[in-house]
Amino acid sequence: MLEGIYAISDEKLTPYQKIFEMLELAIRGGISIFQLRDKTHKDNEIKQLCIELMDYCGQNNVLFVLNDRVELACEIKSKGLHIGKKDEIESYSMQELRGIRKDFCGVLGISCYGDLQLAQNAKEMRADYIAFGACFASPTKTQAKVIPLDLFQKVTDIKKCAIGGITPSNIHYLTKADMIACISSVWNGDIVQNIYNLKRNWKKESFNEML
Numbered sequence: 001m002l003e004g005i006y007a008i009s010d011e012k013l014t015p016y017q018k019i020f021e022m023l024e025l026a027i028r029g030g031i032s033i034f035q036l037r038d039k040t041h042k043d044n045e046i047k048q049l050c051i052e053l054m055d056y057c058g059q060n061n062v063l064f065v066l067n068d069r070v071e072l073a074c075e076i077k078s079k080g081l082h083i084g085k086k087d088e089i090e091s092y093s094m095q096e097l098r099g100i101r102k103d104f105c106g107v108l109g110i111s112c113y114g115d116l117q118l119a120q121n122a123k124e125m126r127a128d129y130i131a132f133g134a135c136f137a138s139p140t141k142t143q144a145k146v147i148p149l150d151l152f153q154k155v156t157d158i159k160k161c162a163i164g165g166i167t168p169s170n171i172h173y174l175t176k177a178d179m180i181a182c183i184s185s186v187w188n189g190d191i192v193q194n195i196y197n198l199k200r201n202w203k204k205e206s207f208n209e210m211l
Contacts, residue, residue, distance in 0.1 A: 001063050002107070002129050002159040004032030005195055006181040008067075011040060013187040016049065020056065026186060027060045029195030033179065035082055037067040043075075051076055063107060074103050082131070084111035091118060097125045109161065114147035119155045130155065131181065134164025135174060139184050152176035168197040175203050 007026045014022050023034060034057050038046055050066060057064035058079065065080030066073045073081040081104050085091050092100070101108060109129045112118040122130045132151050134144035144164055152160055153176055162177035167185050174180060180202060186194050 001032065003178045004180075005030065005186070005198055006033040006035065006161060006163075006179045007031045007186045007195075008035045008037050008163075008181055008183045010183050010187060011038060013184065019049075019053070022187065022191060023053070023056065025191040026195060027057075027062055029186075029192040030199060031062060031186070031195060033063045033065060033080070035065040035067055035080075035181075043069055043072040047072060047076065050078065054079060065107070065109065070100055070104065073106070078106055080107040080109065082109040082111070091115075094121050094125065097121060097127075101125050101127070111163075114145060114151060116151065116154060119151075119158075123155075123158050127158065129159035129161055129179065131161040131163050132177075133162060133181075135162050136165030136167075136170055138165040149173060149176075166198075168194075168201045171198055171202045 009019065026034065036050060036053055050072065054064040054076065063080050064078065065082050066078045067082050068084060070081065070083065083092065083100065097110070107128045109131060110118070110122040110127045112122060112130045112132055114132065119130050132147055134146050135149060137146060138144050152162070159178045160176070161179035161181050162174045163181035166174065166180055166182050171180060180198065182198065185198060
């Protein structure tokens with residue numbers, strides 16, 4: 001399950017009145033994972049939506065992941081939870097990560113940005129996958145620092161997700177990633193074709209060109 005194209009929602013690109021229609025197209029295109037990322041609404045405002053999206057993903061053999069909302073993820077028994085920084089600056093402590101792992105029984109992913117120590121912490125507290133990024137300049141997170149791609153070779157024994165600025169024209173540099181997370185490269189334009197293009201161009205043996 002923890003491999004393939006990982007589509008992340010966006011409040012502008014995937015408005016809630018169209019999100020099921022767009023998700024259906026993404027599933028048709030062949031995504032493996034769908035993450036709901038909402039930085040605006042309160043938990044109680046999106047709880048029912050999360051349940052419905054999780055059910056829909058489950059019916060289509062797609063892993064549903066909730067971004068950052070630990071309490072809500074535990075309450076609805078979300079299949080997946082992804083956590084980054086607890087605010088704009090500070091990362092979760094090892095103790096906090098262990099507490100989250102204890103409370104949440106589903107698939108847990110942790111953003112490690114370009115930090116190998118965070119990746120090691122994630123492994124030690126039994127996260128299911130880590131995410132490194134931004135791999136390239138990102139139109140969604142314009143302030144994100146671009147990481148060296150050899151990080152994907154330096155961490156072993158855990159699934160790795162690449163994120164940040166990934167397009168069909170650069171995805172082939174990411175052969176060492178198990179998952180490719182995208183926002184605009186999935187949702188802008190023809191969703192089915194976008195995913196086809198990403199999958200077609202991935203896993204080409206050009207990784208060393210970027211090192």
